[in-house]
Amino acid sequence: MKSNSSLSKLIPVMLCFFAMGFVDLVGIASNYVKADLGLTDSQANIFPSLVFFWFLIFSVPTGMLMSRIGQKKTVLLSLVVTFASLLLPVFGDSYMLMLLSFSLLGIGNALMQTSLNPLLSNIVRGDRLASSLTFGQFIKAIASFLAPYIAMWGATQAIPSFGMGWRVLFPIYMVIAVIAVLLLGQTQIAEEKEEGKPSTFGQCLALLGKPFILLSFIGIMCHVGIDVGTNTTAPKILMERLGMGLDDAAFATSLYFIFRTAGCFTGSFILRKMNAKSFFAISSFLMLIAMIGLFAFHSKTTIYICIALIGFGNSNIFSIVFSQALLYMPGKKNEVSGLMIMGLFGGTVFPLAMGLASDAVGQSGAVAVMTVGVLYLLYYTLKIKK
Template identity: 25%
Template sequence: MSKPTTRYAVILITVLFFLWGFALNLNPILIPHLKKACQLSDVQSALIDSASYIAYFLMALPAGLFMKRYGYKAGITLGLLLFAGGTFLFYPAAETRQFNFFLVALFIIATGLTLLETAANPYITVLGDEESATQRLNFAQSFNGLAAFLAPLAGGAFILSGRNVSATEQQAMSTGQFQAYLQEEASSVQVPFLIIGGIVLLVALLISRTALPIIEKEDLNLTTKSSGSILKETNLVVGVVAQFFYVGAQVCISSFFIRFLEQVADIGEKDAANMLSGALLGFMIGRFFGTFLMKYVSPPRLLALYSLMNIGLLAIAVFGQGMVPVYALIGVEFFMSIMFPTIFALSIRGLGSKTKLGSSLVIMAIAGGAVFPVIMGRVSDLSSMQTAYLVPAICFLPILYFAVKNFAVKNVQLTASH
């Protein structure tokens, strides 16, 4: 491929990183919004995350098999078509205001995202010189962070109405007026998701018309022979568990952020969405700062320190009053920043020819994002949203254990993000 063609392909694949980051980071907007529009409990609204993240667990291996047979370009194209199809389903889901319809749409979107994530990381590394592969990957991942910052801003501006009908106001409304209010709330997702779907279809068209390299062989540099079951790799197993708890904590903290601010500090949903965007900007900054710190502090020790910081900050969020818990929760986003790539890199370190399988297991641990928000929602329904933040606080204990277990490791190469 010529340099201009390669550059164009890099741009298109980088767009994929932005698209799936944007889609996943709309969930914290959809959770309070659909809770209101569909009249849900907290545990029911948490199923929004479950529908998204369970797809990664169920579809990761089928996505890999599909691309092994038909190629990465076909996988990317199919992923984009599923992504677009799921967004278009939001229109009839909003018309009927059936929550199960929304969950099906979210699962289809996430299935498409699974295909995109499975393909994009290896693709970006072969689009150009081998020496600059890691640089290209990190550059592309920075757009994932940009999407995380922009999604709550866009969702807050174009989806959230900022209007909440109190129990007293509801009693003063007729049944027809209240149903019209709920329908208006549900309908606000229709145009934004149609626009997202249109953009995704355009990218799919561009991808289908672009010459992308065919990866003929993989893992040629992994010469270490496999010996024994992958489950005998103790550090990998502990790392998979740590990643399961980490993704669960990350999703819990972001997804219920708006609900937390509403309950604890009486902050309106639009202002809360803007504050979430600021917190996720802190997450992105924290990743760059954490990478810099790793020049002086070993990754496992920094992971342990950040785990302790998050446990302490979440304790303040649970037991504090006023704006203090809000600031503590914003701080947690900063200290989560390095965790996914650090756990990933430490988990697969030294696996040799088992690296690809080990990587798949760590990625499948993203299913933690489907489990812990439901637990947190149940705790909130039984007590309060503030108390429910004990759930992610507990999640950081296995991460701390994994970090301490790896104290002897001095350095790792961070190439994965989420």
């Protein structure tokens, strides 16, 4: 009976992980907005940067909010904000409208990522947490790799997409957000009480004074920087080096998420058998090989292989870093969760730096920025407990 009860709670939580993946539509969407409005790389990269900017502002306050209203209510609030963000593009794709939509998408995702991961820890505990978080990332990745396909379908099939073109992606995901709200709203989840009084904003930030928490925070920044960077840059590499059109090059984003999805799925089983440190090292090394390949080779097949390696390698980084941080300070998981999700601000820093680098020297400059993140993750491997 207990396993059936846990499963009934896991299903709505995993649907929320699917909704969490909506944030990754920003990569392909920014490419379409760039084409529609004739923007430069630097201008187009403002969109993913803006989405992840809100993680810097809202993550720690969300950790404090969770301590007062609970994790489940915070997740529900995040889904409502996400619904609003997906509603706006139904009315058009002007620059200001898309800026507002992506801002709300970032705010909703900051609320969701901060609260959903610790909510899962009330259902799955101990050593199984990392593999369960990875499975959640697998569900999230399904939404991520479907987004380019839905956008491409909308862009090339004008009648079925009701004249919205690639923007048909938004109402489709909006309906799923509503279903997630309804299912989670009627699910009872007992939440663990935190030790002592809820922390203040200053006390939350003070946790960065603990070396391992700070290293994990930077690790999250690098993970999401590589993630958003590949999501956004992969089509541009094909367009620059092979002269492909956007609709064809958009497959590179789907390829990344296909292998990231496969990596999450297999990782949820591998992490039950292999220690986190070894698996993290293998994952980081695969990404390093891929970055070297993107510098050295220019054939379509090799570029696709490198993108696939980045997707597979980056698929389990977040789960391992996040679970390591939670297990390091289990009595302060709301605060630690807020800090780790604030690290998703790397999704702002990396695209901005990559946009400037690519405007200056081409897409190889963007690859160089991501390589810095990969090298840091290799260093972080040394700090992980087996």
